[in-house]
Amino acid sequence: MGYFSKVKAVEMPRDVVAGHGVIEDVRGMCERLHFRGAGTIITGGRTAEVAGKRVMDIMDGYDLDMCRVGDATQENVDLICRRARESGSSFILAVGGGSKIDLAKVVSNELHLPFVAIPTSASHDGIASNRASLKSAEGSRSIESASPMGVLADTEIISQAPYRLLASGCADVISNLTAIMDWDFARRLKGESFSRTAYSLSKHAAEEILDASSLIKPGVEDSVWIAIKPIIMSGVSMSFAGSSRPTSGAEHMFSHMLDLRCPGRALHGEQCGVGSIMTMYLHGGDWEHIRDALAEIGAPTTAKELGIPAEEIVYSLAHATEIRKDRFTILGDNGITEEVAERVATVTGVI
Numbered sequence: 001m002g003y004f005s006k007v008k009a010v011e012m013p014r015d016v017v018a019g020h021g022v023i024e025d026v027r028g029m030c031e032r033l034h035f036r037g038a039g040t041i042i043t044g045g046r047t048a049e050v051a052g053k054r055v056m057d058i059m060d061g062y063d064l065d066m067c068r069v070g071d072a073t074q075e076n077v078d079l080i081c082r083r084a085r086e087s088g089s090s091f092i093l094a095v096g097g098g099s100k101i102d103l104a105k106v107v108s109n110e111l112h113l114p115f116v117a118i119p120t121s122a123s124h125d126g127i128a129s130n131r132a133s134l135k136s137a138e139g140s141r142s143i144e145s146a147s148p149m150g151v152l153a154d155t156e157i158i159s160q161a162p163y164r165l166l167a168s169g170c171a172d173v174i175s176n177l178t179a180i181m182d183w184d185f186a187r188r189l190k191g192e193s194f195s196r197t198a199y200s201l202s203k204h205a206a207e208e209i210l211d212a213s214s215l216i217k218p219g220v221e222d223s224v225w226i227a228i229k230p231i232i233m234s235g236v237s238m239s240f241a242g243s244s245r246p247t248s249g250a251e252h253m254f255s256h257m258l259d260l261r262c263p264g265r266a267l268h269g270e271q272c273g274v275g276s277i278m279t280m281y282l283h284g285g286d287w288e289h290i291r292d293a294l295a296e297i298g299a300p301t302t303a304k305e306l307g308i309p310a311e312e313i314v315y316s317l318a319h320a321t322e323i324r325k326d327r328f329t330i331l332g333d334n335g336i337t338e339e340v341a342e343r344v345a346t347v348t349g350v351i
C-alpha cells in the first residue's frame, strides 16, 4: 500500500468587511492585519477621486505612495513593483475596479507583500480570488497570483459606479451555473479532479443572484449589498478548487474568444452571461431561467445588446475551444460546427 500523499491548500481573505461606509474601516483593517510603515496605493484616475484620496486621508500617519495607473498590463505591474521597492512598501492597498485589483494581485505575488482589495465597482467575480487577468496584445491571460488578505467593499462607493458594471458582475456569477455543469461533465467523462466544496459554493453564489434578480436594480445601494456577497463567494470557490474551474467553463471560453475578435465592445460578465444562455441550452438545462434573470437585472441577453455582430457570436461559440484545449466542456474537445452554433444562438434568441 502506498503512503498517503494528498495535500490541499486553500488561500483566501481573512478579513472581509462589506456595507455602507465601511471605507472608514480601512485603518482598522490595516491594524488588524498588522500593516505598518510604508505602503503603496494602486488606484486609477477616476477611482483616486472616488475613493483613493479618501483612503489617503483616513490612513494619515502611514507613509503611502499613491500609484495611479491604467490597465492591468505587465508594464504597469513592472512600474508599480519599481515604485513599491523604491518606497520600501510593506503592504499594498488596491483601490479601484477589476484592473487595479488584478494589478495588486500580481504585484503582491511578485514582491511577497500582503494587500487589501477596496473595490470601487464589482464588474466580475475576481475580487477575492487568487487569479488575475493581465492584458496584452495577444488578448488577456489569466495567471495565478495572490489573494487579498482583506476585502473592504463599501456599498455606498460601489453603488456610485455605473450600474452596468454591477449587472455585469451579477451576470458573471450567474454564468457559474454552466461552468459547474461543464466541470461535472469533465469529471464524469474525463475523470477530472473535482471539489464538492468549490462546486457547492459556486452554485450557491449563482443561485443567490438568481433568487434576488428582481431586487437588483440601478440606483439602489441595496442591490450592491445583495450582490456583493455572492460576487465575493464566487471568487472564494476558485480558491477552494485551486483553479478557475468552478466559475469558468465554455461560456468563459466564448467570452475570451469575443475579447480577441471584438475587443472592447462588451464587458466580461456580460459576454459570459450570454454565453451561459447558449451553453445551458447545449446542456439541456433551464436556459430560459438564466435569460430571464439576466434580463431582470438589466444585463444583455442578445448579440444586439452586447453590441456584437451575430456572425461573431456564432464564430466565437463554434471556435471557443481554441481558447484552451485543456478545459473540457460541453463543447467537447474540438468544439461545435458553425452550423450548430448558429442554431443554438438562434433558438435561444441570442441572434
Ligand SMILES: [Zn+2]
Pocket (backbone or CB within 6 Å): 124, 125, 172, 247, 248, 252, 268, 269, 272
Ligand atoms: Zn468571469
